[in-house]
Amino acid sequence: MTLSRSQFDEACKDFVEKYHPAAADGLSASKGLTGWLWLEHPSRPQFGYMQRQIPLARHVDHTARAMSSPLDVAEEPSLDSVDNETVTTFSPPSASLVCNQFVVHSPTFQVPTFYFTVHDASGAPLSLPEILQTTLFRPFALHGTEVSAFSASRPSSNFPLLSHGEHPTLGTPCWYFHPCETATAVAEILREVGGDDTGPRRGWIETWFLVLGSVVDLRL
Numbered sequence: 001m002t003l004s005r006s007q008f009d010e011a012c013k014d015f016v017e018k019y020h021p022a023a024a025d026g027l028s029a030s031k032g033l034t035g036w037l038w039l040e041h042p043s044r045p046q047f048g049y050m051q052r053q054i055p056l057a058r059h060v061d062h063t064a065r066a067m068s069s070p071l072d073v074a075e076e077p078s079l080d081s082v083d084n085e086t087v088t089t090f091s092p093p094s095a096s097l098v099c100n101q102f103v104v105h106s107p108t109f110q111v112p113t114f115y116f117t118v119h120d121a122s123g124a125p126l127s128l129p130e131i132l133q134t135t136l137f138r139p140f141a142l143h144g145t146e147v148s149a150f151s152a153s154r155p156s157s158n159f160p161l162l163s164h165g166e167h168p169t170l171g172t173p174c175w176y177f178h179p180c181e182t183a184t185a186v187a188e189i190l191r192e193v194g195g196d197d198t199g200p201r202r203g204w205i206e207t208w209f210l211v212l213g214s215v216v217d218l219r220l
Helices: 005-018 026-030 182-192 202-212
Strands: 037-039 049-056 059-061 088-090 097-106 111-119 151-153 162-166 173-177
Touching: 005 037, 005 049, 005 097, 005 202, 111 182, 111 202, 182 202
Parallel strands: none
Antiparallel strands: 037 049, 049 097, 059 088, 097 111, 111 173, 151 162, 162 173
16 A cells, blocks of 8 residues: 555645644654654645654763774674673763654655654764664664665665665755555554555554654654
């Protein structure tokens, strides 16, 4: 099941209205669904998207491994190499990083796609190995991922899980999750809960966020 461009626009606008801070209750806020805005392209119709900005923190490692230095990309690091027993804490979100998050429509796969950027206090973008060591992702969500300069992939997958490219509307560099399995995952959940997967509206977007939330910590 997919979303046409018009269905995506309608579903997102309905979602933003429901989860606007003035209307959202405590339960919806705890799900990390608030803070999103719907933005239109200033000159090109049907290129609207959702956006929000959140603070992030870095994981601070209390072992000999220095987290302040980027990983050596040439070594193709894997998240499997991180010691599962390593004790970590977080630096204060207000003192570290800013994450811009976007939900855009994929014209190829006809589904929502999650794009994001992460910058430090000076405005400098983080490298992918550095991003993977932030609180953006749930613990061990990308465990076993092979990391290069511009992608993170699972060995058994035909497509990178996480890639670097241009924001479809803004044309600016972003990271994004490949949407190839999105329609299948959302349809399976909607069938399990008895939802309607033939007339996707707000519920489709909420279910998509449920899928995304298994990897990305949307509660921040």
